[in-house]
Amino acid sequence: MNIKSHFVFSKKQRSGIFLLLLIILFLLGFSHFLLPKMMNTDPGFTTNDKDVSGFIKQIDSLKAIEIDNRKPKIYPFNPNFITDYKGYTLGMTTQEIDRLLVFRKQDQWVNSVKQFQQVTKVSDTLLAKISPYFKFPDWVTHPKQKQEAFTKSFSKSPKSEGQKLDLNSATAAQLQKVYGIGPSYSERIVKYRQKINGFHAFIELQEVYGLTPEVIQNVKDNFTIKNPRAITKMALNTATKEQLVTIKYIDYEVAHHIIEERILRDGFKSIDELTKVNGFPVNKIQIIKLSLRLD
Known part of the structure; x- marks a missing residue:
């Protein structure tokens, strides 16, 4: 088979091929250089057109709204229960979150915006941003003033063993006769006692939120545990x-x-x-x- 014969053209064929190449080059040049310029000069497709500009602004506005909607929303929360993820979304650093978690592991509570900053060491800027969403319990934000005056009227003098009442059967009213115990604390003691089915030792009073070592000692001075809760060691x-x-x-x-x-x-x-x-x-x-x- 003679392959060379396929690549031999007559004069007319060579002229036709050359003309075809010129047409292809012209079309390529037209599509890459002339057509874009023609489209930009089209009066019906200019970016200076007011309608188009307004439409673009509307699209940008909708995009901004959608981006804002996708941002995490902040709702009122108790800062004592900030988790790693919650702290991250608020903008806290890992070190700031860890300081709060270590503080809480000691069974201590943050009861004010100022104390939150002292514990976590967050910046004033971040504090101003997130503190309006802090929600503390009512007994922190609205303490009962009359309770303080009520407890101050009692003596700190301890009682003899014979005078002491059983802590596991004491009423809230009897507990309130102890210096430092008001209506709120007495209610918490009774509720916790019911939860654990009675106290086994005075050390368990540490589990009642808010009781200081001094107040616990006052309870020990005025009460005894005659029937401790049974514990299988x-x-x-x-x-x-x-x-x-x-x-x-x-x-x-x-x-x-x-x-x-x-x-x-x-x-x-x-x-x-x-x-x-x-x-x-x-x-x-x-x-x-x-x-x-x-x-």
Whole structure:
């Protein structure tokens, strides 16, 4: 087969091919250079047209509204319960969020905008932006003034053991006779007592929000626990992880570290050695000890 014969053209064929190439080049040049200029000079398609400009502005406005609608909305909230995600959406740094979480783990509460800044160390600019959404409980924002005057009228003098009433049967009115205990605190004590089915030890009063060590001591000076709540104590040196996590303030991570430390020590010699466990809530050791024993 003679392939060369396919590439041999006559004079007319060469002229036709050349003309076709010129037409192709002309069309390419027209589409890339002349056509865009013609479209820009079209009086019906100019960006200076008022109707088009108005339409573009309307589109931009709708885009801005949609972007604003997609932003996270801030609703009134209690700053004591800010999570990592909530703090991030508010614009807080990781360090600021961590300071608040550490503060709350100590069972302390933020009760004012000023205290929130002292704890978290947020900037004045961010504080001014988010503080209008802070919502504290009514008893913080509207404290009862008459309660202070009411409690100041009582004596701090402790009673003898024979004069003391049983804390597990005391009424709210009887509790209010203690210096530092008003209607709100007495109601909280009674509610917490009902929740746990009676007190086992005075240390459990620490779980009642707002009670200071001084007030708890005043309660001890005026009351006794004649019928403590029964508690089945768990053997610290044989308890499994699943058993340990049933104790308040001990989660799976802490339980894991307790067992690791127990193996390293070949058993705990004292319950107080738990304070050496990684991540252990040291400030709650007295509460946790109520549920443990050494064999």
